[in-house]
Amino acid sequence: MDDRASEPGPYIIHISSLRSHQSDPNQEGYASSKAGQLWLMHSTAISLQRFGIRVNLVAPGRIKVAHESQGGDDKGLEPENIADAVEYLVKAEFVTGQGATVDGGATRVKKKS
Template structure:
């Protein structure tokens, strides 16, 4: 549970899990700034889906493959958030785990897709985290318990990367996705050690199979709802796939857990433990 009103930057919030995370924190009274590469989805989320929170929400289109665009967007977000970012949720990334068009690693043409995975899923979170440091850091040992001008409590500022259970287990033809999510795990514990200097914690949440297609404009318009499917029951010890809200709650825990840093919370319904 977070104390008071936090200022939160969330990437990849136009639809899917990111939209659910944005709604979760906006509904609890926090001030948020959401970004996404898909401007239409982002605009709908901000101006229609979450319109009741418009007074505490800003948004901007951002391409995570552009360093200049990331830095400019973070500056814009910081201005909206009163020049302070308490929490960064690095949710954006290429979500499809498979090579396009049924291709495999043996096809030399997948190198372009590989680079897109690296740029978006790994370099993007690094650059946006780097850009947020000036607005997140806590100056001085005495301020680490509760930073001036913030009401987020003893936990202090935190970055949460969105990983995947595919960093730990994989199906065929997921090299680009699995490798970059595994790289994000390494980035998480490395950043946690490095950013202690600034009083910033860094953690990762790794979802398993989460059904989130209903978290979209078309899902709203067609009145789609989350539902349990037979194949989900067969592979999950909890007898269902994940809800977007499962991930939102895990993220909130990581943000508020002041004694937790450099850790990866796998939220997969136990699927990685099935023999």
């Protein structure tokens, strides 16, 4: 038996940003480029589906770096969280054209004013 038979088929996974869904002031260029990447993923998923190529996207939230960890008590996103989402999309052979936002729910929580 061929060992490759258990491997997932070809895939493309874009790494984007939650800024494709949500932005802050003065971030127009960055936010629009990430939104463009999201829609590029959607279009290529449709175009490449007939070749059996899956195309998905991971949109991570803000990664809290070491020098920021002293202030505040919110847990920052770890690189492993992003890797877990990528691993899921690699293995999920029936998922294509999807964007996975990995931000601990930050884009769904209303900001305090």
